[in-house]
Amino acid sequence: MTISPSFPYQLYLVISEKDCLGKDFLKVAEQSILGGVDIIQLREKKASTEDFLVKALKLKDITDKYNIPLIINDHCKVAEKINSAGVHVGNNDRSPSVLRDQQFLQDKIIGYSIEYLHQLENEHTKVSDYLGISPIFRTDTKKDTVTEWGLDGLSQIRSLTDKPLVAIGNINLSNVSSVIKAGADAVAVISAICAAENPEKAAFELKNQILK
Numbered sequence: 001m002t003i004s005p006s007f008p009y010q011l012y013l014v015i016s017e018k019d020c021l022g023k024d025f026l027k028v029a030e031q032s033i034l035g036g037v038d039i040i041q042l043r044e045k046k047a048s049t050e051d052f053l054v055k056a057l058k059l060k061d062i063t064d065k066y067n068i069p070l071i072i073n074d075h076c077k078v079a080e081k082i083n084s085a086g087v088h089v090g091n092n093d094r095s096p097s098v099l100r101d102q103q104f105l106q107d108k109i110i111g112y113s114i115e116y117l118h119q120l121e122n123e124h125t126k127v128s129d130y131l132g133i134s135p136i137f138r139t140d141t142k143k144d145t146v147t148e149w150g151l152d153g154l155s156q157i158r159s160l161t162d163k164p165l166v167a168i169g170n171i172n173l174s175n176v177s178s179v180i181k182a183g184a185d186a187v188a189v190i191s192a193i194c195a196a197e198n199p200e201k202a203a204f205e206l207k208n209q210i211l212k
C-alpha cells in the first residue's frame with residue numbers, strides 16, 4: 001500500500017473504557033501501541049466533560065511516551081485543554097469548517113465522518129485531514145449509523161477523492177486486507193483490539209495484514 005504523506009498512519013485504534021470489557025484501558029492502549037497501532041482516538045460517549053478530561057490526560061501520558069498522536073472524539077474543548085493532536089467529528093458534532101477557524105485547531109488533525117456521498121463536495125470535507133468512511137460494515141459497537149458502504153462503496157469514494165480515507169466499522173483480521181485493497185489509507189478498529197484477550201497480538205496481526 002502507498003502511505004499518504006498527509007496522514008501517514010495505517011492502524012487507528014478508537015478506544016473507550018467500556019469497549020475494553022473490564023481490562024485497564026490504559027494498558028490496552030499501551031499494548032496496542034507496542035503491537036503496531038499508529039494513532040489513537042479517545043471516544044467516551046457517556047462521559048461527562050470532567051471525566052473525559054481525566055481519561056484524556058491519562059491516555060495522553062501514554063501516547064506522548066510513544067510519540068503517537070491522540071485524537072479526541074467530539075469533545076473539542078478537552079482537545080484544546082490537553083493540546084491533543086486533533087479531533088474527530090461527525091454530522092451531529094461541531095463542523096470541521098467552524099473548528100478549523102479556531103486558533104488551536106489550525107494546524108491540528110481534523111477527521112470527519114462521511115455518511116452520505118454528497119458530503120464529499122462540502123466545505124467540511126475540504127478542510128478535513130482525513131475522512132472516516134462510516135461504516136464500512138454494520139457493527140454492534142455503534143448502532144446509530146446511516147449507510148453501510150461495503151467494499152464497493154469504499155472503492156467508489158476512493159475514485160471520487162484524494163483525501164486520506166479511514167475505514168471504520170466491523171473491521172477485523174478476516175476482512176482488513178480487502179478493506180485496504182478497496183482503497184482505504186488506514187483502518188480504524190474498536191473491538192478487534194479492545195475486546196481481544198491479547199491487544200498487543202491483535203494489533204500486531206492487523207498491522208501485518210495491512211503492510212502485506
Ligand SMILES: Cc1ncc(COP(=O)(O)OP(=O)(O)O)c(N)n1
Pocket residue numbers: 012014041043045073074088089090091092093111112113131132133134142166168188
Ligand atoms: C475514524 C472515525 N471514523 C468515524 C467515526 C464516527 O464519528 P461520528 O460519526 O461523530 O460518531 P461518534 O463516534 O461520535 O459516535 C469515528 N469516531 N472515528
Ligand SMILES: Cc1nc(C(=O)O)sc1CCOP(=O)(O)O
Pocket residue numbers: 014043113132133134135136139140141142145168169170171188189190191192
Ligand atoms: C466509532 C465508530 N464509528 C463508526 C462509524 O461508522 O462511523 S463505526 C464505529 C465503531 C467501530 O467499532 P468496531 O471496530 O468494534 O466495529
Ligand SMILES: [Mg+2]
Pocket residue numbers: 073074088089090092093
Ligand atoms: Mg461524533
